[in-house]
Amino acid sequence: MAIPLYNRDLSWLSFNHRVLQMAADSQVPLYERIKFLSIFSSNLDEFFRVRMPAILAINKVLEHDPEAAGEESPTPETLQEVLDTINRQQEEYGRIFTGMILPALQQHGIMLSYGPVQPHPELATFTRSYFQTAVQACLQPVWLSQRHKKFFPENNALYLVVTLSPQTAPDIREIVLVNIPAGLKRFLSLDAADDQYHIAFLDDVIRVHLPYLFRGYIIHDSYCIKLTRNAEIDMDEMKGDVLEEVETAIRKRELGVPTRFLYDAAMPLSLRNFLAARFDVADNEMVPGGRYHNLKDLADLPLPAGLPGAFLYPKAKPVVHPEAAAADYLLDLIQRRDLLLHLPYEQYDPVLRFFSEAAVDPDVEEIYVTLYRIASGSQIAQALISAARNGKAVTVFVELKARFDEANNIRWSKKMKEAGVKLIYSIPGMKVHAKTALVKRRRGYQWDYSGLIATGNFNESTARFYTDHVLFTSHAGITREMELLFLYLQSREQPMAYHFLQFGHLLVAQFNMLTRFTEMIDREIAHAQQGLPAKVTIKINNLQEKAMIAKLYEASEAGVEVNLVVRSINCLLTGIPESSRIRVVRIVDRYLEHARVFIFHNNGREEVYMGSADWMNRNLHRRIEVCVPVYHATLQQQLKDIVALQLADGRQAQQAIQTYVQNIV
Template sequence: MNGTIFTYVNRDLSWLSFNQRVLQEAANPAVPLYERIRFLAIFSANLDEFFRVRMSALLELDPLRTSENDEAEPGLLPEVQMIVNRCQNEFGRLLQEQLLPALQQNGIHLYYGEPLLPEHKVTISEYFHSRVLTFLQPLRPETGKPLTFSDNALFLAVSMAGLPNQQPYGLVNIPHENLPRFLTIPGADGQYHLLFLDDIIRQHLGAVFPGRTVTGCYSVKVNRNADVSIADEFAGEMDENIAWMLDQRQAGHTIRFLYDAAMPDDLLEWLTAGFSIPPTALFAGGRYHNLSSLAGLPNPVGATLHYPPQSPLPITALQGESSIFDCLDQQDYLVHPPYQSYNPVLRFFNEAAIDPDVQAIFVTLYRIASDSFIANALISAARNGKQVTVFVELKARFDEENNLRWSKRLKAAGVRLVYSIPALKVHAKTALVKRQRGWQNQRYGLLATGNFNESTARFYTDHVLMTSHVGMTQDLDLLFAYLQSRDQPASYRFIRFEHLLVSQFNLMPRFLALIDREIANRRAGLPAQITIKLNNLQEKTMIDKLYEASQAGVSINLLVRAICTLIPGVPGQSETIRVRRIVDRYLEHGRIFVFHNNGQPETYLGSADWMNRNLYRRIEVCFPVYDPVLRHQISVLLEASLADNTQATELLASQQWKPVDSQGQLIRSQQAIYTYLKS
């Protein structure tokens, strides 16, 4: 380094800018109506996660917070609150002024606070008494029970009159986890009428609080600190630790208390006192909360209100009767979901489960689909006599309960389970199959940028390498041998990965060396270029190395979906760096690293973002793409993304994002990629 003092964007402000970009798509009239509503739902879900994970650091409620919560700058909270309030106001404006009228124009009426039409009252009453009432658990003042809220649960806070010497307040849950959030009522007027579950309960509060006169009703919810770490040193089984952690999450600090802004002061004071809610956690909202539920808004009209259908493309060579392993003996394959069908990945596991020549299967699972075909294939493989070893990451945030449920099913089927490494998460997406053909022992590998999850494969853009490459599969064998030890990486420094880049072993040193080579080439007068695609870029060692490369004149193109704390275009720091973000139909998720190498490019794909957590507290795997045809595929996909002038925005030196100049031919990269792969 040359002693330059580098500058950075705050990670939390960068993340909020990403969610603002999501909100912009909800406002985009070129996006189909139900997709705009889906972007509202994504915004709402993202904001909930921000409060549950990041706000504890900003509020300084967790005195023992780890470096996972670094860069929580003093004095940042007012700016964060201002941005959140501004975005929530824009959310409400978009929904009420644009999207609700647009639904009405398409024959769909979503009740949003207005009185019920008389002809709907009988239907709604029948639904309430036969379905909803089952799940209601009202807290009446006379019971004297303490006020308790589980994380992200919804309640109605009620003002009442009618009984002397009693608190005139009550609470009742909105059981949105047990019932659909919306009820559809076909109307005699030809319209479809959609009703919030919340409003069904509002209409029947007399049955919930008999003998009382309800004078007001207001929705409330609590977000609690979900950044609760498992104490790895606990005695007992990991599944017991996970159960403890889930309980702790429900009892975590109140980070946000979201309430209807129309709520009177006396009711708000009763709630804040009863829940011991600090003033910094109070956020006024609208009539409805948890609007991530809008992702499931019924569409009785049909597909015209969504994006046009775009069927996943088949990989013809991996179809038919030939064994997928025989195909991999001939060459490597790349699968690019959701543009291409995920069936080859499912077939890899399904054939491994039943092929009599397969002796052993190893796989890392981070987020398992709730109805996973892959997990079921592993169960079948174990019952078919295969040696099946599965590393289940029980600490995958917000998926712990689902992963725990699957781990119990896998274990019951005879699968050998390996649980989390103390103080580390295993975020790698890898699988290895060992197959005996006569005297020959063959290995086959799956290496992916995203989870082995057929549900998210429908809308996350990822890349899966299927290979029998001897060197890479040997490295995979080493990796699984290490993972089964559940020991710290420092105890296994003798392991040498020759092809794979594995965090805690060789990933950071190798990436730093690849950047250094581009710097050396540029200083020698040779062409030098780096192209990187990530979800998040925040780790300062890697950013500083990119700054150093820029100071040397290396051309650097970055595609960063969400958090980016690097500032491009700063004189003397990052003049040759360009940063772009794409938000479109699919969630950009694949990680790609391309180093020019004087015309002999080296290309890596992998699971690792360049963040502190990925590089220091996780086992990640990045892998080379050796086949020149597959490298060319990746280069075409990157070129399309870098040329996007429809859905891309660019980060300026001022730390503001602006739409990319759309002069000339309009290019929408996700559509261009689909067209390329189709051809």
Template sequence: MNPHLTNRDISWLSFNGRVLLEATRQGVPLLERLKFLSIYSSNLDEFYRVRIPALIALSRIDDGREKAEEDTLDEVSRVIAGQQQTFGRVLREALLPSLEAQGIRFVYRQPVPELLKAATKAYFLSRIAAFLQLVRLSAAGDFFPENNKIYFAIGITEGGKEDVVIVNIPAPECGRFYTDTIEGIQYVLTIDDIIKDNLAFLVPGAEVRSCYSFKITRDAELDLADEFKGDIAEKIEQQINIRDLGLATRLLYDAGMPAAELQQLVQTFHLENATQVEGGAYHNLRDLADFPVKRDSLSYERWPSVPYRLPRERIFDSIQEQDMLLHVPYHSYDTVLQFFNEAALDPLVTDISITLYRMAGDSLIGNALMSAARNGKNVTVFVELKARFDEANNIRWSKRLKAAGVKIIYSIPGLKVHAKVALVKRKVEGRSVYYGLLATGNFNEGTARFYTDHILMTTHKGMLRELELLFIFLAKRREPGTGDRFTPEHLLVAQFNLQNEFLRLIGEETTAARQGKPASICIKLNNLEEEVMINKLYEAAQAGVKITLLIRGICRLKPGVPGLSEGITVKRIVDRYLEHGRIFIFHNNGDPKVYLGSADWMNRNIYRRIEVCFPVYDTQLKAALQEMMRIQLADTGSAVTVDAAGNNTGGPSDGPDATHAQQTIYQMIKQSSL
């Protein structure tokens, strides 16, 4: 293990710890604090589905690494255990009393109140009971606990014999919470407790000795060995159908469960190789996102998105006049929808090409593309079927699009296409005019409401000619090789020139610093992992380049280490919106080079994906991005500094003078639209 790099999984847990920190802060509205507990819990479930299987697999490879990976697993378990203790303490000691003070009684680890028993019993019999399935452990047979579903293990004595009855908690089917308002108090209960209060209906005549909850998390990876053989969509559909039958990676159980019952679960469901984790009485607290209390006074102040002011009435005329740069969700996503809707209707539009990675379930963009095809346009859509946890939705959309006459191109074997780009061709007075839309985030109007991203609309001929060549390459469905004549000069495309160009840009700053000239690099990413890029940043820092990094998630680089990275600062922002845009700014002797794009600096982005980063040439747009970065780096109310150990330090502050970058940027964009 490289001593100059932080472990990627420990670094990710540090990010999730930063998410958890938001739930502890007095300055965050009460209901939003509950949502941050939900986000933390959801993130952790995915970690156990995706990363823990990889760590376990590595620990079993007999090549000298197994001890290091075992140590990592131990450290991961230690960190998570500490965070889980914080989670429980914050909920019990801070949030529950605060809710109570607001007239909201969240009945948590308490019996159902007497004044609610009749109503909850009726609710149980009319709404919940229809979804319950009971399995006796002594006769479990082929029963298979589903991934991340919650179950009760009910210890009973019947006819002098002891047994354990497994019953599901049907949260998705009937919601996780029950609420009722009595005498001005809004009561909130989990259906877990309502089921527990009505066990007599489940095991009539039996003595109930105990009742404890558990859940099993399973490996989420799909096995796609050779994508050249057979239909890729069909193959992925088959894999999705068995994904939830994957190997168990975690058994999360109520810490009060007797050891004998726990051992019965392990043996019956073959969980010997799963990590056994003690938890509380409730699991899947990601469901707190659906907490059934809505009060504006306990939530974030509303920030209505700002309409983007088009210089012309029609969007293609506007783009022809000047490059446009949207910053969502501060800007309304309607301008992006207008781009595709006008393309579908405009009689001058002949062709539309787009990459789709994660589509909204009810995608308006998808509907616009279908309308465009029905209106006689040549519509080509590259659908990435391997977008984790979105495979089924993307397959469903690809079938709908294909049925409407859209040309569908599926995944490239061995690569994911993660680029977020679209190209429209119009015939104007006998000549072809191109309009490009290049983004840092998915074409998804759902996530655009809470992911911060940047979207460039341009008619730059050189950039869009290269984008057309990229779509031609994607249509070939083959891995990049020596036979591909694609050497972009404007775009940075992973598998072709992205890594080399970024290395060159860092190298130019390094050379300038060694010559005594001003030199700086400012980069915003979701994740920073790849060693070649990190080592190049270390080299630049040692030459005197000032490097400022804004990394939301994984950061393997160690900042501030004497002789290695003294000139590097790393910050992390967690606030109401998920920071998602990637920005790259190089000093370039006072004439900054600014890029945006889809690519993080991770192994997967650089070596196993098609990514596109793109330059921003317009002087005003470049200045706006630089100002946004300055505001974010000056944040004191939501930002922390990441130290060489990967810890969150130096913030955030709830003081009256604290500055919040997201609020400042929203006000700036709102003011500029007046």
């Protein structure tokens, strides 16, 4: 019997629509609404780079072999629904931007030129000088109408397609591509004498001054275009020098086949067809847009000085964890009791201290850590470098296949390797997504172990706006199993070669995670069937794995109360008999919800886990993920309270959690 499932791509698009709705919310500060427009655009770019290639590929297969469709395969109708959904959302985007955001800016004297309008005279004088001194030198016109000219548009780069004619032969039409330089600021601003703050797009600065670029020509029209290329490069089967192969793959990514040709909807059909043929773009890859593309750049919209603070969210001040701050030595404190951080509501300092203390403590001899997305200016990576130079045995598993962070991870890998850090690279066919660190200190003839397990990356940049939890523990069972995990990772073997590894505390994907999650839900089902209280509460980013969705349906039908907080993809269908006892909450707010928490009622003896794993096929079947039990009763209650606040009021949850964390510390 088929399991009712919602299409993952349509679900993701509904999440991105929720982001767009934040831009329309008048209760959100104005410049934060503009940032949500930026996030929406950035998300959509990634969708076309990562998901659309798979949808198009499957659609092409089904055109030739309709029987090849699997139970979860997108159909040709799905592709059309995806494209129609995107078009509707982009139209809504335009209505929000032009009908709500621009008028709101104007009410505060911020005049963002949007459309073919004449710039303010003072801005015109300034932009002419700016064009002649800074912009013109960066322009590289390509005459597309000259067939012998070969040109390969860069991924997600902006171009103006300019139609023009020689003044001496006005009947001849030429087509020229002009780059909009990515190295220059997208917006120019000026405080004018009329006491208004004028902002212009770089695109329009170039448009207005095209006659300086094409002397002796009549300029007819100009239209903005952008080509998005496939970024889903298969790095899973790398067998040789992983570092070298990933570097090669990154370069190839920018040469991927087109997945979206975004054009100004005002562009004539004849010109559109010419460009599609010239750049080898299929009809279903042509996407109409507005006058401006790459509106993710709105995140950099200039903010005039002296504007009211209400334009932005009030500055959040993460609270200090009192016990960690009072401790002279954090590693000693961890030996006495477990600690739990709730980010970004609490300061990230204890995580940085964990690594920096380990780097200089004379009794620390070994440090192990998994790094998935390393901050560009990582203090953690620097601490690991110092530790290695201080004579400690430092072992770091760096996931080189962390999408779009590969280059930064490679850069830090080379620095750490030069310092003497033992680097372990990606396992072929598998990603390591676990967020774990282990420090071993010698105490005479014995060792003490300090473990660190998080729901998010060891990344001090994202720790400011990702909601995550970080557990510090010296629990003997947990830390010994962490050591086993690191011994396995150093082998770089497939999990089946280490099937003998036994994890009793940790849940480790590829070993026992799927089995244990299933068993704990089955236990709730058994309790419900016996007339006992039965409840499952899960907070994750994505829910897509078919077997786990089926198990949640089974639990619901058995009488188990199921509460889900799912930020993004959710393939579980609500409003059907199978999900009558399932409640789903989605939270989109100031911070990016990122934590994964799993709570099983167990007839009043609740079990609480936190960790790195979403319930996606990739997480449960093709990654190394780790979830850890939270045994300390007070810390366990904190996680339960926080998830309860999210379930009670998804819209105001983050503010409520901010207050809650301030009170508990």
